Amino acid sequence: MTIEITKLKAKKRPAAIRVVMPFVFRHWLKQPGMTLAIAIGLLGATVADLFMPVFSGRLVDALTLGPVDSAARRAALTAFGAIVALGFASIVLRLGGLQLIVPFTLRIMSDVARDAFVRVQRFSTDWHANSFAGSTVRKITRGMWALDLYNDTILLALLPSLAVLLGSMVLLGLHWASLGAVIAVGAVLYVAMTVAFSTRYIAPAARVSNAWDTKVGGTLADSITCNAVVKSFGAEAREDDRLDRVISRWRRRVNRTWLRYNTTAAVQLGVLLCLRASVIGGSVLLWIAGRASPGDVTYVLTSYYVIHAYLRDVGMHINNLQRAVNDMDELVAIHEEPIGIVDAEDAKPISVTGGHIVFDEVTFHYGGHRAPLYDHLSVDIRPGERIGLVGRSGSGKTTFVKLVQRLYDVTGGRILIDGQDIAHATQDSLRSQIAIVQQDPILFHRSLAENIAYGRPGASQAAIEQAAQLANAHDFIMRLPKGYGTLVGERGVKLSGGERQRVALARAFLADAPVLILDEATSSLDSESEALIQEAMERLMKGRTSIVIAHRLATVRSLDRILVFDRGRIVEQGSHAALVARPGGLYRALFERQATEIGKLSAVV
Template identity: 40%
Template structure:
C-alpha cells in the first residue's frame, strides 16, 4: 500500500526522533568523514586539470609534484571512505537493533488475541525482511547525503573549470527526476505485496516442517511439494516485479550520463575549433563528469530503496502502535492478600469478530485450597474460562474475582505473580534445564531449583543428563521426552509457589508410567493451593473437590463426582457415552 507524502514525513520524523537522535556522536563522525570524502573527491578534477595544464605549458618545476599529490589525495580519500562506511554502519545497525528490540517488546506485551492473529513466522519476518529493507533504506539515505555533497563538490569543480560546459550537465540530469519518482511509487506498492508474500511463505514453510510426522505418515510429500512450489512461484513473481522495476533505473541514468558526455564532447569540439579552452580544463571537466556518474546513479536508486524501507517501517510501527486492551486500569492496586479464592460471577466473553458468546453467565467458586475441575464437551468454553484468570483476555460481562478483588482492577504483575500455569504441551525454551525451571521465579538459587525438581520427580533424570542442570535442552526441549518436559514444567510451577494453579489437560498426552509420576507431582503441587483444572483423566476428576460441568459457555451442573453421577445429568451422560459404563476411567 502506497503512503502519501505526509505519512512518509511522519515516519521519517519518528525514526529520526526516536532512534537516530540517540546516536548523535556516531552521526557526527559519519558527517565529518562524509565532508572529507566529498571534498577530496571534488579535488580530483582540479588536480588533473592543473597537471595537464602545467605539463602543456612546460612548467616542470611544479608539474612533477602532481603525481605525489594525487597519491596523497587518493590515500586520504580511501581513509575517509573507510571511516564513513564504518561510522554509517555502526549507526544503522544500532538503529535497527533498537527497532527490533522495541518491536519484540511490543509483541511480547501485546494482547494474546493480537499476537495469535498472525502466524509466528509472519511476526518473525518483520524482524528479518522488514528490518533488512529498513536497514538498506537507512544506509542508502545516509550514504545519499554523502553522494549529494560529492555531486555538489564536483559541480563546483566543473563550474570552476568551465561554467559553460557545466550547463549541459545541469540541463540533462534533472530530466531523470520525474521517472525516478514514478518508479519509486511503483516499487513501494509492489514492496507491500512482496513483504506480505514473504511472511506468508515463511508461515507455510513453518507449518509444513512442524507437521513432518503427519506429512510422512499420510504420504503427503507430493502435496506439500506442490503447495510449496506454488508459494515459491508467487514469491518469485513478486520479487521479479520489484527487480524489473529497479533494474530500469541504472540503465536510464547510464543513458543520460552518456548523452551528457556526448554533449560535452560536441561542445568541446566546437570550442577547440574556435581556439578556446585548454586541454587541462577539458580533461578535468570530463573526469569530474565521469566521477559524478556513480553518486548520481546511487541517488537515482535511493528513492527505490527509500520506498521499500518506508513500507517496512510503516508495518513495524503499526505493530508497535497496536493498542492494548488488557492492561493495568488507572489506579490499579496490587492483588490483596489471601489464599486464592477464585470466583466467576455471571461471566460472559466474546472473541473479537465473533457473534456467538464463548462464555455466558458462567458462575462458580473455587474456595482456597480446593481443586475445581472444568469438564464438558469440546467448545464448551473450558479453556476460555481458564484464560480469564491470568487476564490473557478480559471478561466482557460479569466479573472474575480473586480474594475478593475484580481482576480488572488489580495490577497485571501482582496477579500473574500469584498464578502458575501448566498446559498439555509443556513449553521449553532453547536454554539449560536450570534456566527453564528458574524462569518460574527469576533469581532462584541452585538449591531452590533442585528442590522444586525433586518435588516434581524430575531431579533424577536431570542429574543423569550430560551436564546436569546446565544441559542445553535445544529447540522446544528436544533433548527430553514428553513426560520429562512435563515434569520440568511442573518444577517451574512448584518453584513459583503460586496462590492459584491452572492445569490445562496436563497429563492427557502422557503414557501410563509418566502419567503416574506427573500425577504424584501434581498432588504435591496442589496441596494448599486453589487449583482450576481441565482434565479428561478420571483420576484427576475424582480427586476434585468440585466438578463444574460446562455446556455452551455455561455451568450447567456442579458437584462431586458421586453427586453428579447420582443426578444422572450431562456429566453422567458424558461418562456413559464415552465409556459405556457408570464407573469409567475417563470423562470427556
Template identity: 50%
Template sequence: MSEDLIDEDEGPKKRVLSNSQVLGFVMRLWLRRPVLLAAAVGLMLVAIGFDLALPHAARMLVDAVTAGPANADAAWAAWALFVGVYLAFTVIRNIAFRFWNPLASRNMKELTDEAFKKVQSFSADWHADNFAGATVRKLTRAMWGYDQVSDAVVLWLGPAFLVLFGLSVMMILRWPAVGLFSLLAVTAYVATTLLMNKYYTRPANLKSVALDSRIGGALADAVSSNPTVRAFGAEAREEARIAEVSDAWRAAALKTWTRFMDVGLIQNVLLVILQAGLTGLLLRQWQAGRASPGDVAFAITSFMLMSGYLRNVGENIRMLQRGLDDVEDVANFARQAPQVRDVAGARPFAGELGEIVFDKVTFRYKSADEPIYQDFSLRIRPGERVALVGPTGAGKSTFVKLIQRLYDVQGGRILIDAQDIAHVDQGSLRRAIAVVPQDPALFHRTIAENIGYARPEATLAEIELAARRARAHEFIARLPRGYETLVGERGVKLSGGERQRVAIARAFLADAPILVLDEATSSLDVETERQVQAAMEELMVGRTTIVIAHRLSTIRSADRILVFDDGRIVEEGRHAELVGRGGAYARLHAVTQGAAE
C-alpha cells in the same frame, strides 16, 4: 503510497505505510544518538567538500602541465594538491564511518529488541493469526533493512545529491549553458529514478517481500510439524506445497529484478546523454577560446565524478526502497498498540491467597457474533479445588485465559485477592498463576533451564528439589547429561509423561498461589498417569486449583465441580452429589464410564 489495506497471502490484512512514514521511523532511531550522528554527518560533509574540489585540482594540474616543462614547479604543486585532495577525502570519509558504524550497530540491536518486545506484547489472537516463521523473517529482515536505508540515505544518497548539484552550480557560475544542462540532466536522472521506483518497481517488490515472508512461515510450519508429516508419509506433499510457495516467490522476484533492470537501462541512457552533452559543450567552449585544456579536464573529471555518484544514486534508491519495504513491517508493529495493555500506573499484583471473583463479566471473542460470557459471576475461595467440566466450546478454557488476562473483558471485572486484574501489571499477575497444560511446550534448552524458567534466580539445588517433588528426578538422572540435557524443539526428545513432569516441576518452582491444570493427564498411559497424578496431588496442597477435565475420574476429589454449557454454569457441587442429581454432569459421567468400559 497511501495507507491502503492490502491482503497478504497468510494472516490478516496489514496496513501499508508510505515511504516517508517508514523513513521517519528510521530517522527517529538515528536521533537517539545525536553525538554520533552529528560527528558522522559533519565529517561526511567535510569529505564532500574535498570531493567537490577534485575537478578543480584536475583542472589546475592539466593547465600547469600544458604550460610546458618550464612550469614544472607549478605542475608538481598542482599534482600534490590533486593527490592531497583525494587523500583527504578518503581519510575523512573513513573516520566518518568509525562514528557511523557504532550508531548503526546499536540501532539495529535496539530495533530488533524492541520489535521482539512489541510482538510479545500482542494478544493471543494476533499470534494465532500470524505464522511464527513469517514473523521471525520480518524481524530479521527489518534489522538489515534498517542498515540498507541508513547507508543509502546518509552515506550515499545525501553526499551524492550535494556533489551532483554542487558541481552543477559551480558550472553555472562559470559556463551557464554547461551548468544548466548538467543540472537538467541530473534532475531528470533523479526524478526518473524516483518516479519509476515508486510506481514501477515498488509494487512488484512489495509482492516479492510478502512472498518471502510466506516462504518463512510455510517452512517453519512444515519443519516444526515434521513428526506429523512423517506419520502420514506426507513428505512429497509438503515438498510440493513448499515448491508451490517458492515458485510464486520466484515469479514475483523475477518480475521485480526485471523491472530493476529496466530502470537501470534508462539510467544508463541518461548517463550517456550527460556524458555527451557535458564534454561536447566544453569542447565547443574550448573551440571558441573560452575554455582551457584544464577546463576540459574539469568537465571530464566532473562527469566521471557525477557518473559514479549517479550510478550510486540508482543503486542506492533501489537499495533504499528494498530497505524501506523490509523495515515496513516492524515500523507497522511500532504503530500498533498492544491489544491487551497495562493501564497507566499499573501496580504489581500482590496476593498470596488465590481468591478469584468474576463480577458480572461479559466477554466476546473478536471472531464471534455473540458473547461467550454474559453477566457471568462466580467466586472461588482461597485454597479451593475447583473442576471445570462441560462440552467443547462451553467456556472452560476461556475462563483460564481471562484470569491470566490474555484478553480484556467487555463488561464487569475480574478480581483476584480483591485486586481488579485490569489495573495490575500483566507480568506480575501471570507469575502468580502456574499453568500445567495438556501438551507442555518446552524450549529447546536444557532440562534445568526449562524447570528454572519459572524462577530464573533458582539454584540447581532448588531445581532438583522441584524435579523430585514432580517425580521427574529419576528419569532426569538416567539421562547421559542429566539436567544439562537438551530437550529438542518443544521438548520432542522427551516422552509425553516426561514433558508433563518437567512442567509440573516448573510449577512447583513457581510456587504460585493459583494453579491451573488443563487436562494434564489425558494423553498418558496408566502407569505414567499415576506418577503425574501423585505429583499433582502434592502440587495442589495449599493452592487455589482450577482443573479442566474431560476424564471425570480425575476430579472426584474436587471441592466443587462446575458444569459449563454455553458460557453458563448449569450445575455445581461435589462428584457424588452431581451424579445423584441425574442432570448434565450425570450424563457426562455416564458417557465417560461407558467409554472407559
C-alpha cells in the same frame, strides 16, 4: 488465501517509504552526536573530491605554458600539492565516517530487533494464533539486515552523491551558466525519473515478492515444526510438493521484481548517455568559441566524469534504498501493531496471599463473534478451594482460565483476586502469581534444569531437584545421559508426553504460586504415567487455589467443587457426588457417557 489477505493489508498501508524513513530517522535521533559526526566525515570527504577537478584544470593550464615559466612551475606544483592534500583529506575523513557508521548501524539493528521481539512477546494470544512463527522471524531478521543497507545507502552513498551534484552544478555554473544549467536540468530529470521508477514501478512488485518471501519462511517453519506429524503419515513428498508450489510462486514474483530493476537500469544508462553528450559537446563548443582553455575543458570533463559516476550510482542507490525500505516494511508494521493487552496507567504489582478469585458480573465477547460468550457471569472461588471446570468443548472452560491470567480483557464487569481488580495490576506480577500446567506442556529447547527453573530464575540446583522429586520427575531425569543438563529438543520433543507433564509440574512446584491452573494434565497418558502425575498433582494442589480443566471426569472426583459450563453459562455446580446424584443433570449425562465408553473399551480388551 493467506497471501491474498497479506496483499490487501499491504494496499491499505501507506507507501512504505513514507512509513519506513520516519521510523529510521527516529532511531538516528537516539544517537545525534554519532549521526552528526558521520555526516561531517562523509560530507568533508565529498567536498575534497568536489575540488579535485578544479586543481586538475589548473594543473593542465600550468603544463601548457611549459617548464621554462617559473610562475607556471609554481602553479603546477601548487595544483599538484592541492590534489595530493585533497586526496589525503578525503581518505582520512571517509575512513572516519566508515569507522563510526559500524557501531552506529549495529546499535540501531540491535535496538530494532530487540524492540520487535519485545512487542511480539506482548502481542495478544489471538495474534500469535493467527501468525506463522517462521514468518514473524523472517520479517524481523530481513528488516534488521535491511537497516544495514538503508544506512549505507543514505549516509555513505546518497548524501555524498547529492553534495557532489549540487556542488558541481554551482562551480560549473559560476564559470559557464549554460553548462551548469544543462547539468542541473539533466540531474534533476535523472533523479526524478529514478525515484518515479523505484516508487511506482519497482516498489509494488517488490512488496509482493517480499510477501511471498515471508510465505516461504512460514511454510518451512510450519512443516519443520510439525515434522513428527509429517513422518507419522509418510507425507514428506506431499510437504515437498507444497513447498515447491510456494517457492514457484515466490520465484515468479522475484523474477518480475528483478527484471524491473534491469529495465530501470537500462533507461538510466540511456539518460546518462544523453547528458554526457550534451556536456562534452558543450565544452567543445566553448573551446571552439575561444571561451575555454584546455585546462577549462579538462576541468569540465573531469567534473562531468565525477558527476557521471555519482549519477550512475545515484540510480543504484535509490534502487537499493527502495529495496531496503521494502524489506523493512513488514518489520515497521510489527512496531506499529497495537499490543493487545496493555497495563493500565495506574497499574501496580498485585499482591496475592490467599488466592480468592471473584468473577463479578463478567461479560466477555470474542472479536468477530456476534453474541458474548459470558453474559454477566459471577463466580466466587474461595482461598485454597479446588475447583473443577467441566463441560462440552467450546462451553467456556478454557476462556475462564485465560481471563484469570488476563490473556484477554473482559468486555464488562471485573475479575478480582484477593479483592484487587486484575485490570489494574501489572501483567507480569499477576501471571507470576499463577502457575499453569497445560494439557500439552511446551518446553524450551534448553536443559531440563533451565526448563524447571523457568518460573523462578536463579533457583539453586537443590531447589530444582526438590521440585522434580515432588513432581515424580527426578528418577527419569537421573536416568538421562546428562541428567538435569539434558537438552529436551524443540518444544520438548525428546521427552515422552508423561515426562513433559512431570517437568511442567516440577516447574509449577518451583514457581510456588498461590494460584494453580491445571489443564487436564493426565489426558492421553499411559496408566503408570497418569498415576505418577495424579499423585504429583494432589501434592501440588495442597494449600493453593486450584482450577482444574477436566475432560476426563475421573480427574475431578476429589475436588471441592465442580462448575459445569454450557455455552458460557454455569448451569450446575457442586461436588462430584452431588452432581452425579442429580437426575437429568448435564454433569451426570457426561459422567454416564464416559462410564459407558470405558465399559465398552474394557469389554473389548
